[in-house]
Amino acid sequence: MQADLLQEARRQAEICNACRYCEGYCSVFPALHAERAFSDGDLTQLANLCHNCRGCYYACQYTAPHEFDLNLPRALAEVRQDSWEDFAFPRAGARAFQKSGVMIALATVLGFALMFWAARTLGSVGGEGFYAVLSHNAMVAIFLPAFVFPMLSIAISLRRYWRAVGAGPLRLAHLRTALVSAARMKNLSGGHGDGCNFEDEDRFSSARRLAHQAVMYGFLLCFASTSTATVMHYALAMPAPYPLWSLPKLLGLSGGVMMTLGCIEMIRLKRRADPALGAASALGGEIGFVGLLGFVGLSGLVLYALGQTALMPLLLALHLGAVLAFFLLTPFTKMAHGFYRLAALVVDAGR
Incomplete structure (x- = not known):
């Protein structure tokens, strides 16, 4: 450092x-x-x-x-x-993203989208819905490694953090306290509960806390949607596509709306805030990450709305490209800050 x-x-x-x-x-x-x-x-x-x-x-x-x-x-x-940047694995990825986050996010999404567009020629045989463009097995083969890599990378990063701050053994009571604090976004509500001054010196507002909660819970709902669909597909022999009132659709649509609106609000707040009170050099990386996460939610909603039209293959390629870019870039973006923040809250709970 x-x-x-x-x-x-x-x-x-x-x-x-x-x-x-x-x-x-x-x-x-x-x-x-x-x-x-x-x-x-x-x-x-x-x-x-x-x-x-x-x-x-x-x-x-x-x-x-x-x-x-x-x-x-x-x-x-x-x-x-x-x-x-110092704890990230590999470190070069984090430093590059913080310098050119918007361009890297855009280039990665478009690059993966083109890859999926080209792969549609290898589409499934007799698949329905999205699987008529790209088979279920192909999606699993692509996204499973893309999910495992960031989890492994973040685990290495957190181990480095834990050692650097001299933290002791992890205790469940401390983890529980930290999870409650993170769920409530307690530290974004200000010392007196009226909110923080992120936007303006004289204005106390809970807008930033609410935007963070919308993004966090929206993301968790989308993850729950994918997890539910996985269980239904493999354990209950109920493959997609699923109807509107199914659990995967209800979780995914509500999560997508929350995540999209939360990201829009976070970008608005960042543009209103005084850059001299933060790490100005990281602003591009922060906007790049929030924009990428918001696009994941928005592209998913648009894909659902227009999934029965001729635009479906193109929209699916863009959405899958955004999701793949998000997963692979997670260890180097501000998405990793949630894990560090939780680790810091765990350490503080044991203080």
Whole structure:
């Protein structure tokens, strides 16, 4: 990790530790105030606990033009971003995506879409619906490795993180506490529950927390839809296509709507926020990831709406290309931050 980023974060953390005005704002400050000195691992843990709500910055009396020039949200954001790149496996993928996230996401989606469009010539024999374009076995052969790779990559990354912050043995009670906190997005609600100042200094809003929840729960619903369809196909001998009122369709459509709207709102909020309070160099990567995830949801909804038209093969190629790009790029995008954040909450629960 870059020593200058850690040194600046250490300087600011030491001043905050002496001041303690923001003690009740979020999980960062009780953890920060529990230390007298800050190792590189301590700073990495604090950075991944921070949700960049920015409330502490707007409340701080030591921001510029004060000589202390505190900007803790930016300092922690830069350490956090650098830690994700350093822990990623392989590291080169994360660094490349943060520099050119939008272009990489776009090129990957289009490249995979063209691959699926070409593969339709190998389509199934006598398949129905989407399987008339690409067989079920072909989809499994393509997407199973694409799912296993990011899980393996993220597992390696989390192991590196766990060692770097000096975490102890994983305990179920700590994991349960962290999952409850993540499900509620507690640290995005502000120290007093009125929301955070992400959009505007004087405006407390829960919009960012709600957008994150829409994306998270929308994604989980879509994953549940795929999992349910897998069980129905293999265990119950009920292959797709499924009717509208089937469980896979209900889960997938509701999840797709939530995920799409949540991503649109997150992009809107990011464009309204002050870039000087975050890791400005990572903005392209963040927009690229959120846009890719939103396109996965949107393309799935459009595919369902127009699945009985002549556009279906083209829409299916685009959707599958987006899904495959999303899975393969997950370890290098901000999608990985959810795993790091959960790990940080587990470590904090054991503090």
